[in-house]
Amino acid sequence: MPSDHPRQSEFSFRVDTRLTGNPSTGEGGEATLGRTGTITTPHGEIQTPAFIAVGTKATVKAVLPESVRDLGAQAVLANAYHLYLQPGPEILDEAGGLGKFMNWAGPTFTDSGGFQVMSLGSGFKKVIEMSVAASAPAGADDAVAPGKERLAHVDEDGVWFTSHLNGDRHRFSPEISMNVQHKIGADIMFAFDELTTLQNSRGYQEESLERTRRWAERCVAEHFRLTDERAGKPYQALFGVIQGAQYEDLRRKACRDLGAMPFDGFGIGGALEKENLGTIVGWCSEELPEDKPRHLLGISEPDDIFVSIEAGADTFDCVSPTRVARNSAFYTAEGRFNLSGAKYRRDWGPLQDGCDCYTCQNYSRAYIRHLYKAKELLSHTLISIHNERFVVRMVDDARKAIEDGTFWEFKAETLGRYYGARV
Incomplete structure (x- = not known):
């Protein structure tokens, strides 16, 4: 396992203020896991906690990048899976990276593609069914949406998947994901991981967690190799992704395992039920390095955001604000x-x-x-x-x-x- 890379100093996180008080009484001055901070990237700072607007295909749907800036978004997150399929990572690399391609001057994120490979691959489309009352019985390790066939297959080296656009067969591995994300050129990338659901058995969760750990080591090694190879490019930070479903021992183990690796930060993802969100984020915050940022994947509801801030999450992303807008739903106080x-x-x-x-x-x-x-x-x-x-x-x-x-x-x-x- 490689040690820290010299260029990691080009990315940093500083804790600024601790959240104090008792979550149940609102009294007392004792520090909680919540905090404010500052993430520094080659394309600017992110003051945390922060909501990161989702620009899946290098666009926040239906919104000009200039409007995204004007509404106060500090950063944009794009989707490596979708950009890999269309227009292709080579196009973004030629354009000078994601930010220049989409006319966004601020910090950018890309996910690894793991969520989309597994969610679209199992036929669940936009969201993976996390309920144990879904189509397959609890403990099923090959859950597929009703009326669909499995389009993604996991092995030790990576995942074979079928494109939802044209049926072409593709391969993602930790090394391929790193190559794709380096070409896309975001300031913050995520390691390639395997996403499970609450339908998977405890045994499969353990097996998958170990596979994600081994993939994380491969991601770091390939990321550092590409960082050296692409020395003229801005440094891209790499976040490890914490899985483990709703098992405390697995979540804590994942945090200890990945926390010992030279990641720049961490994403908290995977299967969980809403009522357990704060507890699970809290487990992760207690175990992960204090001086590295924690990104919570796929959260935007007000109650979820507040409980996650208290539990130590620093940044969040979710497609919900624009998705519900397309069905005429609007937020008010x-x-x-x-x-x-x-x-x-x-x-x-x-x-x-x-x-x-x-x-x-x-x-x-x-x-x-x-x-x-x-x-x-x-x-x-x-x-x-x-x-x-x-x-x-x-x-x-x-x-x-x-x-x-x-x-x-x-x-x-x-x-x-x-x-x-x-x-």
């Missing part, structure tokens, strides 16, 4: 609502009173509803801008509340309003 309702037909107010986003400053609910009903794509853009701004601002405000010692009051007020009575 009082909860999420659906703009297609007839009551908005003559509603001349903004999506949310007092919101500082471009959409709310310029457009009415009535107009955006008209666009949606008329199947005009501008509705996707306007609601997506608002939804992304809502989540980015909420996490930014949570960071400020940690800094000024009002986090618990801010959390109670925000969640009380959001999950209170619908209007």
Whole structure:
């Protein structure tokens, strides 16, 4: 296993403020696992906690990069699997990397492709079914969505998978994922891992965890080789991915194993139930190195974000703000609502009173509803801008509340309003 690489100093993380107080009482001055911090990358800083906007195919769906910047997003996360298939990593490399390709000047992330290989490969499309009440019985180690066939097959070396675009067969391994991500050129990459579901048996979870550990070692070795080979490029940080489902011993083992490797940070992913989110993130935060950032994959709901911040997560990403926008759903301080309702037909107010986003400053609910009903794509853009701004601002405000010692009051007020009575 290689030791730290000299160029890792080009990426750094600093803890700035500790979250203090008792999560159950809101009293006392004892430090929790939560913190604010600063991630420094070759393309700028990220003040944490931070919500990272998802730009799957080198675009935040329906939103100009300039608008993503204006709504306050500090970084964008793209999808290595999708960019590998289209337009291909060589195209992004020729363009000067992901940021230049999509006209985004700030920090960028890419995931490893592991989630998409396994989720699309098992036929579950956008989300892997994490419920034990899914199509296969608990303990099934080859779960596939109803009416689908398995399109991904794991072995020790990597994964064979069939493209969801045209049926072509492809191979991903730790080395291939690293080569793809280096060519894409994001500031932060994730190691290639195997994603399991809650349907998998305990025995398979253990086997998979060990495979992910061995893949992590291979990712580090290939990452350092490519860093030397591509010496003229900006340094790209590599995060290890923590799996282990809902087993405390497996999660802690994964953190200790990967925490001993020369990763620049860590992603917390894998199968879990919502009610266990904070507990699992807490296990990981207790075990992982204190001086390296922790990214929580696929989280954007307000209650999930707050519990994860308390448990020590630093950054988050999720496609939800733009996905629900395409179905006319919009966020407000009082909860999420659906703009297609007839009551908005003559509603001349903004999506949310007092919101500082471009959409709310310029457009009415009535107009955006008209666009949606008329199947005009501008509705996707306007609601997506608002939804992304809502989540980015909420996490930014949570960071400020940690800094000024009002986090618990801010959390109670925000969640009380959001999950209170619908209007």
